[in-house]
Amino acid sequence: MISTASVREDGQVVELAWKDGASARFHAMWLRDNALDDKTRSPGNGQRLVTILDIPRETVVRHAAIDGGDLAIQFGPEGKDVRFPSRWLRDHAYDRQQARSNGWLAGGVKAWTKATMQDAVPRASYADVKKSPAALARWLGAVRDHGFAVMDGLPAESGGLCKVVDLFGFIRETNYGRWFEVRAEVNPTNLAYTNLGLQAHTDNPYRDPVPTLQVLACIDNTVEGGESSVVDGFAVAEALKEESPEGFRLLSSCPARFEYAGSAGVRLRAKRPMIELGPDGEMIAIRFNNRSLAPVVDVGFDDMPAYYAAYRRFAELIEDERFEVTFRLQPGEAFIVDNTRVMHARKAFSGTGSRWLQGCYADKDGLLSTVAALEEVARA
Amino acid sequence: MISTASVREDGQVVELAWKDGASARFHAMWLRDNALDDKTRSPGNGQRLVTILDIPRETVVRHAAIDGGDLAIQFGPEGKDVRFPSRWLRDHAYDRQQARSNGWLAGGVKAWTKATMQDAVPRASYADVKKSPAALARWLGAVRDHGFAVMDGLPAESGGLCKVVDLFGFIRETNYGRWFEVRAEVNPTNLAYTNLGLQAHTDNPYRDPVPTLQVLACIDNTVEGGESSVVDGFAVAEALKEESPEGFRLLSSCPARFEYAGSAGVRLRAKRPMIELGPDGEMIAIRFNNRSLAPVVDVGFDDMPAYYAAYRRFAELIEDERFEVTFRLQPGEAFIVDNTRVMHARKAFSGTGSRWLQGCYADKDGLLSTVAALEEVARA
Numbered sequence: 001m002i003s004t005a006s007v008r009e010d011g012q013v014v015e016l017a018w019k020d021g022a023s024a025r026f027h028a029m030w031l032r033d034n035a036l037d038d039k040t041r042s043p044g045n046g047q048r049l050v051t052i053l054d055i056p057r058e059t060v061v062r063h064a065a066i067d068g069g070d071l072a073i074q075f076g077p078e079g080k081d082v083r084f085p086s087r088w089l090r091d092h093a094y095d096r097q098q099a100r101s102n103g104w105l106a107g108g109v110k111a112w113t114k115a116t117m118q119d120a121v122p123r124a125s126y127a128d129v130k131k132s133p134a135a136l137a138r139w140l141g142a143v144r145d146h147g148f149a150v151m152d153g154l155p156a157e158s159g160g161l162c163k164v165v166d167l168f169g170f171i172r173e174t175n176y177g178r179w180f181e182v183r184a185e186v187n188p189t190n191l192a193y194t195n196l197g198l199q200a201h202t203d204n205p206y207r208d209p210v211p212t213l214q215v216l217a218c219i220d221n222t223v224e225g226g227e228s229s230v231v232d233g234f235a236v237a238e239a240l241k242e243e244s245p246e247g248f249r250l251l252s253s254c255p256a257r258f259e260y261a262g263s264a265g266v267r268l269r270a271k272r273p274m275i276e277l278g279p280d281g282e283m284i285a286i287r288f289n290n291r292s293l294a295p296v297v298d299v300g301f302d303d304m305p306a307y308y309a310a311y312r313r314f315a316e317l318i319e320d321e322r323f324e325v326t327f328r329l330q331p332g333e334a335f336i337v338d339n340t341r342v343m344h345a346r347k348a349f350s351g352t353g354s355r356w357l358q359g360c361y362a363d364k365d366g367l368l369s370t371v372a373a374l375e376e377v378a379r380a
Numbered sequence: 381m382i383s384t385a386s387v388r389e390d391g392q393v394v395e396l397a398w399k400d401g402a403s404a405r406f407h408a409m410w411l412r413d414n415a416l417d418d419k420t421r422s423p424g425n426g427q428r429l430v431t432i433l434d435i436p437r438e439t440v441v442r443h444a445a446i447d448g449g450d451l452a453i454q455f456g457p458e459g460k461d462v463r464f465p466s467r468w469l470r471d472h473a474y475d476r477q478q479a480r481s482n483g484w485l486a487g488g489v490k491a492w493t494k495a496t497m498q499d500a501v502p503r504a505s506y507a508d509v510k511k512s513p514a515a516l517a518r519w520l521g522a523v524r525d526h527g528f529a530v531m532d533g534l535p536a537e538s539g540g541l542c543k544v545v546d547l548f549g550f551i552r553e554t555n556y557g558r559w560f561e562v563r564a565e566v567n568p569t570n571l572a573y574t575n576l577g578l579q580a581h582t583d584n585p586y587r588d589p590v591p592t593l594q595v596l597a598c599i600d601n602t603v604e605g606g607e608s609s610v611v612d613g614f615a616v617a618e619a620l621k622e623e624s625p626e627g628f629r630l631l632s633s634c635p636a637r638f639e640y641a642g643s644a645g646v647r648l649r650a651k652r653p654m655i656e657l658g659p660d661g662e663m664i665a666i667r668f669n670n671r672s673l674a675p676v677v678d679v680g681f682d683d684m685p686a687y688y689a690a691y692r693r694f695a696e697l698i699e700d701e702r703f704e705v706t707f708r709l710q711p712g713e714a715f716i717v718d719n720t721r722v723m724h725a726r727k728a729f730s731g732t733g734s735r736w737l738q739g740c741y742a743d744k745d746g747l748l749s750t751v752a753a754l755e756e757v758a759r760a
Contacts, residue, residue, distance in 0.1 A: 012685070025681055029688045034675045045642030047571050047671040051579050052688075052695045094677040094684065173550035175746065191427050199431050207745040209589035253659045262425030267752035268745055273659050278651070279633045280678055291427040295414045297474040298660055301405055304474065305392070308409045308432075315432045365587040365648055366555065372647035 001069050002086045011060030016071065016089060024093035028061045032075050034092070035082040102281040103241050103248060110145050111235035117325045122146060125153035129167060137374035140168055140367055143213075147338035148230050154217060156331035161217035161358050164334055169366020172211050174204070175266050179360035182216065184351075189262045191291055195223075195355075197348035200231045200318050202339050204361070205287035206258035206294075208270040210339060211361030217334035220356040226349030229326040233286030233341050236317045237275050240310070247310030250299070251275045254307060256287065259294035271298070274314065276340075285340040288318065318343060329357070338364065382446050382466045391440030396451065396469060404473035408441045412455050414472070415462040482661040483621050483628060490525050491615035497705045502526060505533035509547060513754050520548055520751035523593075527722035528610050528715060534597060536711035541597035541738050544714055549746020552591045554584070555646050559740035562596065564731075569642045571671055575603075575735075577728035580611045580698050582719050584741070585667035586638035586674075588650040590719060591741030597714035600736040606729030609706040613666030613721050616697045617655050620690070627690030630679070631655045634687060636667065639674035651678070654694065656720075665720040668698065698723060709737070718744065 004017045014031065017023045032055050035041070042049055062076040070083045105111060122142030129136040129151070142149040154160045161179055165171050171178050184195045192198060203214050216228070241248035252275040260268045276285035299307045317323065324345075329335065337344050339361075349355055384397045394411065397403045412435050415421070422429055442456040450463045485491065502522030509516040509531070522529045534540045541559055545551050551558050564575045572578060583594050596608070621628035632655040640648045656665035679687045697703065704725075709715065717724050719741070729735055 027684050027688070030676070030684060033688070042571065045569050045571070045640075047640070047642065048673065049571070049671075051670040052692050053699065057692070092675045092677055094675075094679060095681040169555075170553035172552065172743075175549075175749070189425050191422065191425070191429070209592055209743060209745070212589055255658055255660055255662075260425075260427070262427065265753045266749055267756060268749045269752065270745075271658070271662075277659070278635055279653050279657070280635055282635075282651075290431040291429075293428065295472045295474075296410070297472055299474060301475040304407050304410060308407070308413070312432050312437070319433065363552075363589060365589065365650075369555070369646055369648045372649065373645045376647060 002066050002071055002089070005064040005066055005071055007061050007064050011062060011076065014061050014064045014071070014073070018086070018090065022090070024089070024095040026089070026093075026095070028059050028075065029055070030094075031061065031073060031082075031084070032059045036084065036088070037082050100281055102252065102277055103237065103275075103283045104281060105234060105283055108145050109234065111238055112146060112232050113235055114322050114324055117146070117232075121325065121327060122149035124149070124151055126151055126163065127153050133374050134378065136167060137371055137378060140371035140374070143336055143338060144368060144371055147232060147234070147342035148335060150327065150333060150335045152330070152333045154332050154334055156219050158219065158358065160219070161215045161334055161360050164215045164217070164336060165360065165362045168370040169362055172361040172363055174207070174211070174361060175263075179358050182357040182359055183355070195349050195351060198346045199290055200229065200324075200343035200345035201289040201291070202233070202287050202343055203289070204260075204339075205272065205289050206260040206268040206270050206292045208272065210270070210285070210287065212338065212340050212364040213336060213362040213367060214339045214344070214359060215334055215336045215362065216329070216344070216357055216359045218329035218331055218357050220331055220354050221329060222353035223349040223355045224353065225347045226355050227326050227328045227347045228335065229324050229345045229347070230335070230337060231318055231323045231325070231343045231345070233288065233343050234283055236314065236323055237283060237286060239317050240314050244310060244313060246306060247313055248275065250303060250307045250310050251314060252277050254296070254303070255298040256296050257294040257298070258287065258289065258292045260292050269294070274311070286343070288314070288343055290315075340364070381449050382451055382469070385444040385446055385451055387441050387444050391442060391456065394441050394444050394451070394453070398466070398470065402470070404469070404475040406469070406473075406475070408439050408455065409435070411441065411453060411462075411464070412439045415460075416464065416468070417462050480661055482632065482657055483617065483655075483663045484661060485614060485663055488525050489614065491618055492526060492612050493615055494702050494705055497526070497612075501705065501707060502529035504529070504531055506531055506543065507533050514758065516547060517751055517754035517758060520747055520754070523716055523718060524748060524751055527612060527614070527718035530707065530713060530715045532710070532713045534712050534714055536599050538599065538738065540599070541595045541714055541740055544595045544597070544716060545740065545742045548750040549742055552741040552743055554587070554591070554741060555643075559738050562737040562739050563735070575729050575731060578726045579670055580609065580704070580723035580725035581669040581671070582613070582667050582723055583669070584640075584719075585652065585669050586640040586648040586650050586672045588652065590650070590665070590667065592718065592720050592744040593716060593742040593747060594719045594724070594739060595714055595716045595742065596709070596724070596737055596739045598709035598711055598737050600711055600734050601709060602733035603729040603735045604733065605727045606735050607706050607708045607727045608715065609704045609725045609727070610715070610717060611698055611703045611705070611723045611725065613668065613723050614663055616694065616703055617663060617666060619697050620694050624690060624693060626686060627693055628655065630683060630687045630690045631694060632657050634676070634683070635678045636676050637674040637678070638667065638669065638672045640672050649674070654691070666723070668694070668723055670695075720744070
């Protein structure tokens with residue numbers, strides 16, 4: 001609950017204090033632009049009905065009062081009365097220290113290692129998440145927070161993996177199809193279609209936008225080897241930063257280049273860093289794939305040796321067992337990875353027996369939206 | 381053609397000079413990692429067969445010679461002989477000044493205004509691009525370079541817009557469907573479904589990844605008003621930077637927040653700046669949408685007045701007629717925009733007559749890949 005509201009700086013600023021001792025200042029212009037009344041925001045869909053150009057440049061707060069726990073404001077020169085709930089203001093306060101060191105992780109994101117994750121792999125059965133919104137919210141929440149999860153109880157048949165995506169969103173179709181086969185081939189267009197081991201990697205870094213989710217589902221698996229593993233790219237990037245701030249700086253401040261030209265008519269190229277930070281330094285994406293890394297040409301000559309040393313060290317850490325969580329997919333099982341964070345790998349497998357996986361891509365917008373909506377309903 | 385090749389710094393570096401006077405240095409490690417031989421790169425699909433950890437840390441160039449125009453190198457300690465074509469080395473030289481001021485545009489990207497574009501709108505007929513790879517390459521190339529293009533001669537029927545996307549890639553399905561209706565509704569879930577004018581905007585900035593392409597196709601249009609217009613966000617951002625380097629800095633270095641919660645089960649949120657730069661300062665995306673801008677909370681208190689002033693000025697420039705290119709869609713016509721660059725707007729229209737548009741989203745990866753492949757074939 002707000003305890004006091006004071007108008008400052010000729011109405012440019014309102015200073016609020018809450019009963020628990022917290023305080024925050026808000027600018028008149030910010031408050032006006034974010035007003036919650038039904039002339040500013042559509043009551044039906046919540047969209048803003050005015051543009052910044054509809055709001056007078058000389059907007060001030062004429063007076064501010066506390067009324068039933070709400071902040072009641074009159075804006076000049078419009079003479080417009082608006083109320084803001086105490087909780088809403090508290091949740092949207094921006095009057096705080098903003099500076100954080102590069103590579104910070106958003107709230108909720110939990111970096112993990114083998115020690116913390118090998119025995120705690122998020123897992124659900126398809127039947128459970130299908131019938132229980134709470135179970136679905138937990139499973140999707142694990143993907144949001146940990147960047148991967150396993151699902152079992154899927155039909156071990158072609159296309160069964162689409163059921164996973166149907167739970168929260170839509171398949172991202174690509175030149176590989178709506179989904180693609182991951183089976184050993186004699187003349188593969190992609191090295192994934194062999195029985196070689198694959199170093200931990202993110203998929204399709206040569207695509208912009210990159211597919212932000214990947215599902216890999218098992219239909220058949222009787223080979224020796226071929227286990228799947230996952231590595232938290234954020235945890236590895238944090239470890240690199242700890243050891244070598246300069247290496248972290250180079251991999252996050254120099255774009256890399258990725259390319260795939262494995263079949264006729266396809267010339268996919270992207271220019272993005274291996275470690276991507278938002279403009280405020282938040283760690284937002286990892287791209288790592290030795291197969292499709294193109295010549296890196298956006299690093300200065302003098303920095304190139306240190307860039308390569310950082311890339312090598314990043315690769316060593318990615319291979320370090322302490323980051324690797326391993327499991328063996330059985331028919332009817334699938335896993336999903338946040339392809340902007342969690343790398344996946346495959347152990348080599350023998351030619352006897354068969355191993356048939358299918359993969360598909362999807363995007364995080366739908367997953368994050370669905371879990372947010374489910375959690376909102378659960379809280380209500 | 382290379383004229384001289386000299387090994388420097390105990391084999392860490394090779395210095396090349398070309399006959400036209402150009403020169404460039406390359407590091408041994410970079411050359412080894414980017415070797416083009418069939419043990420390093422798969423001859424079939426071009427993917428790299430080795431990881432950085434397969435390459436000795438102490439890699440050097442033992443000797444370098446010019447042979448038939450190629451650079452012939454022996455790497456130690458592997459004793460591995462590799463050749464690089466002169467042209468390939470020239471194209472991938474990284475020994476150059478890297479520093480550019482923030483907001484630079486990639487080669488090929490041409491910022492435009494009404495003066496340069498109103499009478500030069502890129503346009504093609506569906507029949508032509510369908511039968512002529514050269515015409516298709518030109519039309520897709522216009523989208524790559526200018527961020528938009530018009531197509532006519534489409535069937536004026538529901539779903540006809542998918543034919544545009546089929547030319548180069550795949551529809552990005554969302555909670556709005558594979559495509560969506562843009563028709564006036566009485567209780568709209570989205571303000572696009574009214575007859576109000578819409579300020580120039582990019583679509584779905586609340587989605588991450590944002591849809592990077594949008595197609596809007598006209599099936600029926602007999603209303604008064606309702607013209608479409610497009611604005612080059614890169615040109616406007618350049619104008620802002622020119623006027624106010626500090627305003628440009630704030631809009632590009634502080635994340636904004638976007639949100640859409642217009643229907644049950646949908647809580648889409650993203651945190652991205654209005655002007656997005658790559659880590660090397662390249663201008664890579666514009667996000668601008670008054671309807672879905674959420675409270676901005678990632679700007680420091682002291683910077684907020686200047687941030688809002690920059691946002692207002694950016695909006696004013698976006699509304700400035702000198703950036704606006706206008707056209708009226710006829711039935712069977714569509715336009716495509718690069719939704720990471722070009723904003724689109726709609727004029728208000730009257731209630732008499734009817735206006736039926738459909739929209740869909742797609743992604744730039746497929747478009748850029750297709751045009752690159754077509755141009756490669758044309759050059760061959």
